[in-house]
Amino acid sequence: MAEGCGLYIHIPFCKTPCGYCDFYKVKGERIDDEFVNLLLREASLYREDEKIKVVTLYFGGGTPSLLSPFQLEKIFSGLNEIFDFSDDLESTLEANPETLSSEKLDDFKRIGINRLSIGIQSLDDEVLKTLQRDVQRKEILEKLQIIFNSEFKNISFDLIIGSPNSSIKSVLKDLSLLTNFPFVHASLYILDIHRGTRLFEEIKNGLKPTDDDEIAEIYENCSTFLEEKNFIHYEISNFARRGFECKHNLKYWKEEEYIGIGPSSHSFFRNYRTKNPSSLKKWKNELEKGNFPFEEVSKESDKKREENKIIFGLRLKEGIDSDFLRRYLEESERDFDSLLSKLTEGALVNVEDKRVSLTLKGYLLSNEIITFLLSRDFLSEREFDD
Ligand code: SF4
Structure with missing residues (x-):
């Protein structure tokens, strides 16, 4: 952090x-x-x-x-x-x-x-x-x-x-x-x-x-x-x-802490994600009672943190650590090499210097690629071949 x-x-x-x-x-x-x-x-x-x-x-x-x-x-x-x-x-x-x-x-x-x-x-x-x-x-x-x-x-x-x-x-x-x-x-x-x-x-x-x-x-x-x-x-x-x-x-994008103030803002602070209401009135009412005006509060689990690391990290040119991704996939009994070769064959990811990152073409399909990596079932539903 x-x-x-x-x-x-x-x-x-x-x-x-x-x-x-x-x-x-x-x-x-x-x-x-x-x-x-x-x-x-x-x-x-x-x-x-x-x-x-x-x-x-x-x-x-x-x-x-x-x-x-x-x-x-x-x-x-x-x-x-x-x-x-x-x-x-x-x-x-x-x-x-x-x-x-x-x-x-x-x-x-x-x-x-x-x-x-x-x-x-x-x-x-x-x-x-x-x-x-x-x-x-x-x-x-x-x-x-x-x-x-x-x-x-x-x-x-x-x-x-x-x-x-x-x-x-x-x-x-x-x-x-x-x-x-x-x-x-x-x-x-x-x-x-x-x-x-x-x-x-x-x-x-x-x-x-x-x-x-x-x-x-x-x-x-x-x-x-x-x-x-x-x-x-x-x-x-x-x-x-x-x-x-x-x-x-x-x-x-790097999963670091931030505090959001004002209606509809989000925070990620001390391992909690919170969201303020998208309503001036509700926000004001809570503050006038002396409360934090959160309408959603959730503790970040280790699993969620790992998923977010993939979701946000793949948005960045520097990408994510390939050993981390290998460990993440293998823990859910999925084969890193075959999944990655599928994505590299489609010119959607680069694997270089132990980093996995998306190509320009991959950026355009980032939602699909992330779902592909996070979901066990997705492989059978979607092919990335041209
Ligand atoms: S309406 Fe939306 S896009 Fe337009 S100025 Fe306001 S916040 Fe920005």
């Missing part, structure tokens, strides 16, 4: 919810001071005589950049008083470009934020309209100029691939433009169409989704493009210049 844990703060407010999004969020442009006080109340439940060491802090959402500098400062300094912030704390704030100004950025930097994750999703107006994002290409590009004129150096962007009305050409054009800015990190998410979203309804009513083969081609082309631009494809959806991998998210 690494020294120090991660701290995640969920800010569940969005000015105009996007049509594809199924995160927990509430429509609202202004954040009440009461919410800020409740966040600090929840954080104070973790106050200990010997303060908990925090090495990464991540404001996610929702839209954390809707916080006023005054509110952010209050949260940041309140947390800094409850926890022991490491001297080299990585502190990220997710931001939608349209919410930023040069004054706000200066304030965020002064307060202690040192990494920005910018939700761009697309630079194509037709795609932005399809995704029902409340912003246009022109405004995003204007805001990028402001962002890169600020003091921030560690800046990431999010892009969605596989949206209806997008194409390999439009996505590569976006990437080409974005990599002309000095971004050091990129997250590329394949669009999931979630039941209950407005986009799901539009597809039901005839909007044509991008087909899986085209999505695979876009993903592979984007990976190649970014690697040629010296971004390392270090996780299924993430790329970084060397040394700029997101330390906070690595905690999730």
Whole structure:
């Protein structure tokens, strides 16, 4: 276990919810001071005589950049008083470009934020309209100029691939433009169409989704493009210049401890996994009674920990230790060599220097491969031959 844990703060407010999004969020442009006080109340439940060491802090959402500098400062300094912030704390704030100004950025930097994750999703107006994002290409590009004129150096962007009305050409054009800015990190998410979203309804009513083969081609082309631009494809959806991998998210993938604060957040702390309710009201009610607002609590068993090591470890370029995987499979009376040769023959995994990792083709089938490794029965149900 690494020294120090991660701290995640969920800010569940969005000015105009996007049509594809199924995160927990509430429509609202202004954040009440009461919410800020409740966040600090929840954080104070973790106050200990010997303060908990925090090495990464991540404001996610929702839209954390809707916080006023005054509110952010209050949260940041309140947390800094409850926890022991490491001297080299990585502190990220997710931001939608349209919410930023040069004054706000200066304030965020002064307060202690040192990494920005910018939700761009697309630079194509037709795609932005399809995704029902409340912003246009022109405004995003204007805001990028402001962002890169600020003091921030560690800046990431999010892009969605596989949206209806997008194409390999439009996505590569976006990437080409974005990599002309000095971004050091990129997250590329394949669009999931979630039941209950407005986009799901539009597809039901005839909007044509991008087909899986085209999505695979876009993903592979984007990976190649970014690697040629010296971004390392270090996780299924993430790329970084060397040394700029997101330390906070690595905690999730490496099974390290993190505490989540705010509605709908998750924690993995002292061997317990917990989840807060996706409801401001329920969250608030529990906090007002002085309780931890968990709606789910489970102790991580050794078996679950091993499974998670496979599930999360295979998301990473570095993969997992092959001796560990051999032991795991042999304990359930399955043959490591024959299972792995099946996957290597299909060019889905690499086995090198005692590490097992997924290839680019394997990333696209990661869910199936993980099920294949974790389930005894799956071998007979699914073949990985082309
Ligand atoms: S994608 Fe981001 S900005 Fe859009 S609704 Fe979801 S959380 Fe809010």
